Amino acid sequence: MEHYIMNLTLKVWKQKNPASNGKFETYQVKNISSEMSLLEMFDVLNEQLISEGNDPIAFDHDCREGICGACSMYVNGRPHGPWHGTTTCQLHMRAFKDGDTIVVEPWRANAFPVIKDLVVDRTAFDRIIQAGGYISVNTGNAVDGNTIPIEKEKADKAFAAAACIGCGACVAACKNSSALLFVAAKVSHLALLPQGDPERRTRVLSMVAQMDKEGFGSCTFTQACEAVCPKEISVTNISRLNAEYIAGGLGSDKDYGHQ
Amino acid sequence: MLDSKIPAGPLEKKWTDYKGHCKLVNPANKRKLEIIVVGTGLAGASAAAALAEQGYKVKAFCFQDSPRRAHSIAAQGGINAAKNYQNDGDSVFRLFYDTIKGGDYRAREGNVHRLAEVSANIIDQCVAQGVPFAREYGGLLNNRSFGGTQVKRTFYAAGQTGQQLLIGAYQALERQVALGNVTMYSRHEMLDVVIVDGKARGIIARDLISGKLERYFGHAVLLCSGGYGNVFYLSTNAMGSNVTAAWKAHKRGAYFANPCFTQIHPTCIPVTGDHQSKLTLMSESLRNDGRIWVPKKKDETRRPNEIPEEERDYYLERRYPAFGNLVPRDVASRAAKERCDAGDGVGTTKQAVYLDFRHNLINKYGRTEASKQGIVEPDETTLVALGKEVVKEEYGNLFDMYEKITGENPYEIPMRIYPAVHYTMGGLWVDYELMTNIPGLYSLGEANFSDHGANRLGASALMQGLADGYFVLPYTIGNYLSDEIATKPIPTTHEAFTTTENAVNERINKLMGIRGKQSVESFHKRLGKIMWERCGMARNAQGLEQAIREIRDLKDEFWRDVRIPGSIDELNAELDKAGRVADFIELGELMCIDALHRKESCGGHFREEHQTPEGEALRRDDEFMYVAAWALKGEHDWELNKEELKYELVKPSQRSYK
Ligand code: SF4
Ligand code: FES
Numbered sequence: 001m002e003h004y005i006m007n008l009t010l011k012v013w014k015q016k017n018p019a020s021n022g023k024f025e026t027y028q029v030k031n032i033s034s035e036m037s038l039l040e041m042f043d044v045l046n047e048q049l050i051s052e053g054n055d056p057i058a059f060d061h062d063c064r065e066g067i068c069g070a071c072s073m074y075v076n077g078r079p080h081g082p083w084h085g086t087t088t089c090q091l092h093m094r095a096f097k098d099g100d101t102i103v104v105e106p107w108r109a110n111a112f113p114v115i116k117d118l119v120v121d122r123t124a125f126d127r128i129i130q131a132g133g134y135i136s137v138n139t140g141n142a143v144d145g146n147t148i149p150i151e152k153e154k155a156d157k158a159f160a161a162a163a164c165i166g167c168g169a170c171v172a173a174c175k176n177s178s179a180l181l182f183v184a185a186k187v188s189h190l191a192l193l194p195q196g197d198p199e200r201r202t203r204v205l206s207m208v209a210q211m212d213k214e215g216f217g218s219c220t221f222t223q224a225c226e227a228v229c230p231k232e233i234s235v236t237n238i239s240r241l242n243a244e245y246i247a248g249g250l251g252s253d254k255d256y257g258h259q
Numbered sequence: 260m261l262d263s264k265i266p267a268g269p270l271e272k273k274w275t276d277y278k279g280h281c282k283l284v285n286p287a288n289k290r291k292l293e294i295i296v297v298g299t300g301l302a303g304a305s306a307a308a309a310l311a312e313q314g315y316k317v318k319a320f321c322f323q324d325s326p327r328r329a330h331s332i333a334a335q336g337g338i339n340a341a342k343n344y345q346n347d348g349d350s351v352f353r354l355f356y357d358t359i360k361g362g363d364y365r366a367r368e369g370n371v372h373r374l375a376e377v378s379a380n381i382i383d384q385c386v387a388q389g390v391p392f393a394r395e396y397g398g399l400l401n402n403r404s405f406g407g408t409q410v411k412r413t414f415y416a417a418g419q420t421g422q423q424l425l426i427g428a429y430q431a432l433e434r435q436v437a438l439g440n441v442t443m444y445s446r447h448e449m450l451d452v453v454i455v456d457g458k459a460r461g462i463i464a465r466d467l468i469s470g471k472l473e474r475y476f477g478h479a480v481l482l483c484s485g486g487y488g489n490v491f492y493l494s495t496n497a498m499g500s501n502v503t504a505a506w507k508a509h510k511r512g513a514y515f516a517n518p519c520f521t522q523i524h525p526t527c528i529p530v531t532g533d534h535q536s537k538l539t540l541m542s543e544s545l546r547n548d549g550r551i552w553v554p555k556k557k558d559e560t561r562r563p564n565e566i567p568e569e570e571r572d573y574y575l576e577r578r579y580p581a582f583g584n585l586v587p588r589d590v591a592s593r594a595a596k597e598r599c600d601a602g603d604g605v606g607t608t609k610q611a612v613y614l615d616f617r618h619n620l621i622n623k624y625g626r627t628e629a630s631k632q633g634i635v636e637p638d639e640t641t642l643v644a645l646g647k648e649v650v651k652e653e654y655g656n657l658f659d660m661y662e663k664i665t666g667e668n669p670y671e672i673p674m675r676i677y678p679a680v681h682y683t684m685g686g687l688w689v690d691y692e693l694m695t696n697i698p699g700l701y702s703l704g705e706a707n708f709s710d711h712g713a714n715r716l717g718a719s720a721l722m723q724g725l726a727d728g729y730f731v732l733p734y735t736i737g738n739y740l741s742d743e744i745a746t747k748p749i750p751t752t753h754e755a756f757t758t759t760e761n762a763v764n765e766r767i768n769k770l771m772g773i774r775g776k777q778s779v780e781s782f783h784k785r786l787g788k789i790m791w792e793r794c795g796m797a798r799n800a801q802g803l804e805q806a807i808r809e810i811r812d813l814k815d816e817f818w819r820d821v822r823i824p825g826s827i828d829e830l831n832a833e834l835d836k837a838g839r840v841a842d843f844i845e846l847g848e849l850m851c852i853d854a855l856h857r858k859e860s861c862g863g864h865f866r867e868e869h870q871t872p873e874g875e876a877l878r879r880d881d882e883f884m885y886v887a888a889w890a891l892k893g894e895h896d897w898e899l900n901k902e903e904l905k906y907e908l909v910k911p912s913q914r915s916y917k
Contacts, residue, residue: 043536066663070324136434142383146344150394158391
């Protein structure tokens with residue numbers, strides 16, 4: 001892979017705290033290698049700011065390998081930036097060229113208030129999980145793992161849904177700030193497995209109710225969420241959630257089948 | 260000599276006997292007892308959930324914005340369990356034996372046997388929680404093999420096993436939050452342990468958003484805060500992973516054991532330049548299917564795929580025919596370093612070797628698929644295409660990750676890999692009950708030192724974290740808390756809370772008051788360089804002595820000249836980092852002291868002065884068959900305590916993987 005060096009202009013959202021009004025600040029960065037990740041470019045910028053006696057830019061990040069879900073930048077009008085199926089931390093600078101201007105904002109949604117600069121509060125997601133995103137099994141109760149055979153296809157689908165990293169990009173991309181893809185991923189993961197069956201009906205109802213309570217918008221199925229999801233969680237999960245929701249709401253005893 | 264309180268009796272009965280005789284706390288009393296859990300990775304989340312299920316009142320803390328983001332999430336390859344589902348001769352004894360041998364005979368037999376015993380329960384528990392492990396077409400659980408073993412006992416979920424296990428534990432934890440049994444404090448960092456009458460009774464934590472210091476009481480405190488690999492600056496750890504919680508406990512009197520036992524993982528994406536902030540692992544499971552090699556010719560300029568078979572040196576297969584590419588991590592890392600030091604490395608920096616999947620893409624997966632699909636005499640292109648599909652399913656996300664970082668497609672071009680710091684076997688000294696030498700203060704998971712000796716086998720970290728949290732501590736803590744049922748919650752206005760908080764406050768103010776010129780990051784980088792060069796894959800007395808001097812100077816300079824922008828009463832990542840780096844600097848010194856004192860090579864600790872003529876690690880059991888547990892006496896001053904290691908069942912011998 002050929003490497004190159006670039007100079008860039010950055011427009012970054014700065015906001016001191018939840019109460020204050022934020023605004024864009026413009027910065028110049030020089031000698032950025034195409035081998036860096038976007039966050040490493042931010043490291044360079046922050047070091048520069050610190051050495052000039054200024055405040056660095058606050059942003060969430062931890063694993064820097066696309067799995068913890070902490071990083072959350074809205075880059076050039078798109079959550080996690082231009083690359084498909086990629087978190088902010090895995091976005092590398094070869095996505096840009098010399099002279100580019102990069103605009104970076106936080107996730108914007110009422111349910112994700114800004115804490116500082118690019119850092120937002122996503123604890124609403126934890127509360128949605130608390131509402132039912134689990135299987136009620138206490139430690140020590142389990143039978144031998146192989147007494148529950150699971151069709152490979154179903155297990156694979158459950159795994160694909162369980163790959164959600166809880167980053168919130170789906171919410172940031174949605175014009176209604178709906179969290180339905182996130183909720184659907186969890187509902188699907190557990191509904192597809194026989195272990196999740198006993199709580200299927202109540203789980204979907206309470207998770208959706210909690211989502212509404214947190215102030216996320218409703219889903220009009222524009223599928224913007226799927227397009228930006230770094231883990232490529234499919235909107236078919238939303239269809240599955242809808243079916244689960246209807247069946248759950250009906251309180252029907254009819255077996256509505258695993259999809 | 261330290262007493263590890265290993266129960267008497269034959270090894271395979273110890274844990275059963277212990278469980279049968281340890282003291283219990285009745286359900287009504289459990290509700291009166293409060294437990295603090297610091298860290299919500301596999302060990303912390305599983306312990307918090309399991310204890311809350313039993314009825315204890317739990318307060319859990321993590322510095323991330325959600326417990327689901329703890330660094331266990333990044334573990335890729337898998338989790339071991341002695342299920343013997345593959346009918347290939349696995350058993351509790353074999354898992355126990357492999358772990359002891361893999362740890363180069365520096366782990367406790369009693370702990371490791373217990374770990375092997377509970378391993379199977381972990382898989383069952385996780386399946387019940389809905390963890391989507393990989394399955395066979397028949398619907399049963401699938402396994403893969405890992406380094407240092409000859410059986411297939413590793414359960415996995417593509418290359419995201421840690422994520423799936425952690426989400427399982429996280430969901431169990433959130434369920435307990437919903438039930439009101441756990442109070443969760445995210446974006447909180449523990450900055451000290453509060454000790455009352457010699458017992459751990461609480462913590463001082465800092466709310467990372469408001470910057471306020473807060474006091475929390477607990478009848479017991481559990482530190483599940485992970486490892487200290489970031490002392491090297493560059494490691495596969497998450498950016499926030501730190502030693503602070505464990506180090507604060509150490510400063511309050513807890514022993515720190517075997518700090519020099521660090522694991523350098525053989526298969527990571529190589530460093531590209533000074534801007535690098537972290538390193539990314541490529542799961543060890545890839546060594547199942549990838550062959551490691553370097554060109555035989557010096558200064559080779561051809562592209563890897565153009566180099567014919569006979570001009571490649573598959574050095575692991577050559578040196579270790581019995582285990583080949585599946586030797587333990589320490590052995591594989593050293594062998595890679597040896598080749599690169601000899602000038603055979605590849606890539607622009609020459610600090611890399613190839614990990615090549617082509618052979619198995621074609622022969623193992625391609626041919627099986629072709630035969631399944633009834634394709635007769637497939638050509639190479641067909642085989643590669645077929646093989647790709649299978650590999651995608653096994654490791655897809657890892658291959659994608661590699662391509663995102665390097666811009667190269669590993670299905671076509673061999674990966675370039677190099678060893679990187681990954682795991683720390685050392686940690687807080689704990690006894691059989693996972694209690695440190697401070698009563699009521701426990702340590703679980705990577706934060707303790709207990710089960711992996713001088714080298715951890717692949718897929719054993721997840722196993723240990725969950726074993727400690729789900730199945731060990733919930734029993735052992737009862738043995739302590741049963742004597743505490745009469746202890747009323749101590750009000751946080753107690754003098755011990757006040758003085759501890761004042762000390763924390765003073766340190767923060769001191770840090771902010773320095774107003775020097777150099778950034779926290781620059782100090783961290785310099786520390787990392789010293790550690791990697793002098794206390795990394797190979798160590799010697801002279802280098803370690805020099806490192807100790809350099810670290811002491813670095814410490815002085817840090818406290819004189821660090822620049823922390825912003826203020827205390829706001830979200831201030833630089834301040835958080837400064838506190839952690841200050842602790843890393845002190846730890847770095849102790850690691851070098853420990854490495855210097857251990858005049859032998861074992862596992863991840865390789866002293867150049869002590870090697871066999873073939874360049875293998877040379878242990879000195881007569882002198883060093885002990886755990887080195889260090890007590891802090893003053894600045895730059897530690898006292899060595901020893902815990903003798905007794906082997907009843909396994910006879911220590913020179914490890915051989917030939
Ligand atoms: S569904 Fe995708 S975008 Fe939404 S939280 Fe999960 S991983 Fe992020
Ligand atoms: S920092 Fe963990 S996913 Fe980006």
